[in-house]
Amino acid sequence: MFDRRFYLHLDWPLVAAMYALCVVGVLMIYSTTGDAASAAKARLFLVQIYAILIGTAAFVICLSVDYRSLADRAHVLYAILIGILVYVLVFGVVRGGGRRWIPLPLFNLQLQPSEFVKLALAILLARLFAANQTRLLSTGNLLAGGLLTGVPLLLIMAQPDLGTALTLVPVLLGIAYLAGMRLRVAGVLLALAIVTAPIVWNYGLKDYQKARVVTFLDPWRDPRGKGYQQIQAQITVGAGGLWGQGFRKGTQGQLSFLPVSHNDFIFSVLAEEHGFVGVLGVLGLYLFIVARSLDTARRARDRLGTYLVVGVLSSFTFQVLYNISMSAGLAPVKGLPLPLMSYGGSSLIATLAGFGLILNVRMRRFTN
């Protein structure tokens, strides 16, 4: 399984970019929490390093098993994860207002299973749509895909964790688009979204969620309350300037004006301390990763591989774009981590595992 060919066909530049981002993330976590008053908080960067190691193991595993044999068992993976989601809803650990976590006795870590669902979903949908032999994606297939996405989506929303739930949607849309979803269908979906928006607004959203949208449009309405994070995020980014304030010198992040700076707002801290130059560097790395992955999708040996890569990549790209927009106050504040950089073991492990799948497809592009 691990012969020289695989080693040669591994996309080393992508791996390098991926780990570079992980290292930048650890540095930023260290910057914001390194001298925190509480010892537990001051060790967060070490925890992140452990997570990278575990993630690397997950990466290697996902790389090793042929994605086609994985796809053959996709329904099993999917069913197991749905089961875990139900388990979490009933027995999960409550933290920060949501029941999202299951304790992992081995590493003294808590895992967030919802992060892994998108991988299982990507594999399952890729298999489903790849099996379709017609030229265009059939409505039946699309409905089936929608159903498979909808079940975990609702389960995660029930935790409640709207942010993570939404990351499942790009998986479906990305694969469906590649699989030949009619643009007319996309148009209908868009129209449907616009028509149902007022209904969702009135009945679907909780008050705090509505407040977030209203606040996003006018954060100065409540600068010390609901608009605080958005305003502070923008100040943090803006204060960075061209070259930044220097490592551990940014006042916004260092003096805790920006909340959860090591987590959801890690990019703001990067922007403050390393300026526009640092921002361009990191944006470049992400873009490079996306470009290399798309190249993999193009070269994949079969449609299954293409769809799998696009499914994982869509979710990843969506999260990156959303989080970075949010970190500059350009999108409503949502609890979505920045893949590879934000503090958080589950996200990191799941992301690395996802890239294991992508590189899996690339590595096996010549095999039969």
Next chain:
Amino acid sequence: MVTGTADGRRRTSLRLTVFSVVVSVCFGALGVSFWYIQVLNNQTYREMAEANTERRLPLRAPRGILFDRKDRVLVENRDAYTISILREHSENLEQTMQLVAAATGVAESRVRDTVARHMSTPRYQPIVVIEDASLAQVAAVLARRLDRELPGVVVQRVPTRRYPSGGLAAHLLGYVSEISEAQMASGKLASGSMVGQSGIEKAYNKPLMGTDGERRVMVNNVGREITALAELPPVEGHRIRLTIDYDLQQAAEDAFRVSGYSGAAVVLDPRNGEILALASVPSYDPNAFAAGIDPATWKQLTSDRLRPLQNRATQGRYSPGSTFKVVVATAALEEGIITPDFKVTCHGGAIFFNRFFQCHLKSGHGTVDLRHAIEQSCNTYFYTVGNMVGIDKIHKWAEVLGLAGKTGIDLPNEAESIVPSPQWKRARTGERWYSGDTISVAIGQGLVSVTPLALALTYATVANGGHRMTPRMVRAVDDGSGWKTVPPADAGVGPALKPETVAALHDGLYLVVNGNGTGGRARLIGYDVAGKTGTAQVISLQGARQAAGRTDMDLRDHGWFAFFAPRDNPEVAGVVFAEHALHGSYAAPLARHIIETYFASKAGRPLPVLAPPAPVPVKAAAQGVAGQDRPH
């Protein structure tokens, strides 16, 4: 791609290209956005970030210390603790106000009112809600703040005014309190500044205030100080050495306290116009204002019938009564209308313009010259002379001596003393001047109304031979580089009186005290006190009948005693004004105590101590009003 049709392959490839283009555009848009925020608007956001972390805490400058003429401290500063709310850091202002009120035991409405009044000030400026917090209040707040319950609350140590002698000289020293909206509008002073509201504190507020300093600190998101960035120390206000003599001021106030009268006393040096004592009784404690007066005390002070906040010496106006006779005498002598030997025979009154004007002595003074007319305060003599001189010349010489208008003392809100002229009466009442008006004015009644300060100045002018000085309160100022003597505003104005005039007046006034006159109670062997009593009618005889329901005390006439000493080369002059003292002779012993203290202090002898005199029987007073009690 191995499987799938060529058509399908093309489509997949096309869609992957679309995907990559869309993603690239998104990344490009993000790059442009960050360029816009970070590079183009860097200045704006950098300032906002600094505003987050930088806190400017004002350091209040200690006000200048006030000394008496012998460098005894009259007003100083002490450390007080203020409790303020920093709106910027208080996440929930409502809750912060509630917690502060609960922790300190102050009424919530009061905290709320204070904050509401300062809502327009910049957010970073702390709003002082408790000006002079007790240690228990400070401890309560500090203990809570450690719990992070009150991140928007600041405790600061600030220098606060302290008046070590309490109410002593309160009216002349004045008091400080927080700047009012109106004062803020007229000046460049910041909200929350403590400014002088009366007396010396107000008149010299600017040099006394000094320059506030500032401390720039870096704070974190809960307002805790991380590091000090810079500190600009405050500059203490100028120190001022007043002309006041603490001993004399004390003596004047003691005299009132022991006698039980309300009133005023002004003592000055006739040689240079320096005010040695300026008292107004009853007084108040200016310490109560320094740390923010509580509403109950304020209400009590403003509703008190005795009006303790009024400075009677410079703002109260009363009929001078017989003390005015020196003005008439001066006018008559200087205008050459009479000589000191001019004689009038008194039969207990005289008829002018078909109306009988009575003298206080019904049996009459007989034939008196000017000296004896002053000694015995003969009304008939001055009716006659006043009538000869005429109102215009009386007004003119009142001005020359310093009795009409303002004296120009360096205290705020001095009232204008009124010695009427026909023009003044027409402008004021629309009526023409009647000849009979002059007769009343000649004995200091009718439309004449003067402040104790103006009358004191008049006697100082008489004492020094006609040099009208501008009374002044400040001897020297120390702006931090050593004491600098303040030159007088003027060297004394007005023509010197003729020596014969001065001699006659001095003789007459000497006799009042040392001869057969009404001022015997002010006599001091060896010091040649000269003076004049005066009685100011509180109400007319007709009025007395209408003023039903008031206490006897209220109806009693006021007593004046104006003086200088010694007769030759006077070095101290002044007045005592005793409210409802019935008669000027009851004011004389107060003056005596002041003069005695002056000479004892000058010679370095132990200062005299007053024994409380027997109180004036109230019954007799009531009868006095109902009977024939005319001005002496």
